[in-house]
Amino acid sequence: xxxxxxxxxxxxxxxxxxxxxxxxxxxxxxxxxxxxxxxxxxxxxxxxxxxxxxxxxxxxxxxxxxxxxxxxxxxxxxxxxxxxxxxxxxxxxxxxxxxxxxxxxxxxxxxxxxxxxxxxxxxxxxxxxxxxx
Ligand code: ZN
Numbered sequence: 001x002x003x004x005x006x007x008x009x010x011x012x013x014x015x016x017x018x019x020x021x022x023x024x025x026x027x028x029x030x031x032x033x034x035x036x037x038x039x040x041x042x043x044x045x046x047x048x049x050x051x052x053x054x055x056x057x058x059x060x061x062x063x064x065x066x067x068x069x070x071x072x073x074x075x076x077x078x079x080x081x082x083x084x085x086x087x088x089x090x091x092x093x094x095x096x097x098x099x100x101x102x103x104x105x106x107x108x109x110x111x112x113x114x115x116x117x118x119x120x121x122x123x124x125x126x127x128x129x130x131x132x133x
Contacts, residue, residue: 001080001081001082001088001128002080002081002082002083003049003050003080003081004050004078004079004080004081005050005051005079005080005081005129006044006050006051006052006053006079006109006129007050007051007052007053007075007077007078007079008053008054008055008075008076008077008078008079008125008127009052009053009054009055009073009074009075009076010055010056010064010067010068010071010073010074010075010076011054011055011056011073012056012068012073013056014032014041014043014054014056017043017054017056018032018043018054021045021052021054022045025045025047025052027045027046028045029043029044029045029054030044030045030046031043031044031109032044033108033109034058035107035108036058037105037106038062038063038064038107039057039058039059039061039062039063039064039065040055040056040057040058040062040063040064040108041055041056041058042054042055042056042108042109044108044109051109053079053108053109055076064076076125077115077124077125077126077127078124078125078126078127079113079126079127079128079129080126080127080128080129081129081130081131082128082129082130083130084130085104085112085113085114085128085129085130086104088128089102089104089114089128092116092128096120097116097117097120097121098116098117098119098120099114099115099116099117100114100115100116100117101113101114101115102114104128104130106132107127107129109129110131110132111129111130111131111132112129112130112132113127113128113129113130114127114128115127115128116128
């Protein structure tokens, strides 16, 4: 793992939260992106070397909709940058972590991503992400 790439935050209303986080961070988001396979609309803020990803559900079946239903708005996942996602997945499986996506999938922000099940990581949904060149 290289560094914390971003922190994902589940929100009910992306427009409102974009304003809130712009006030908080003192700058606007630099992009929005819809990931239809995940049923989410996202926006990204830069904060020093790290990013904040806001996630709004675009359908009631979206994992974000279900998360908010259960837990309310808040921190949804922590994403770590990795150089080689396939070898990192294998390493973590060997360590006993439950990998939800054995084959990495295309995520937001031009990344290949895979998630670890929170039951194997003290309740924290962990995302691995590798920049696609
Ligand atoms: Zn993320």
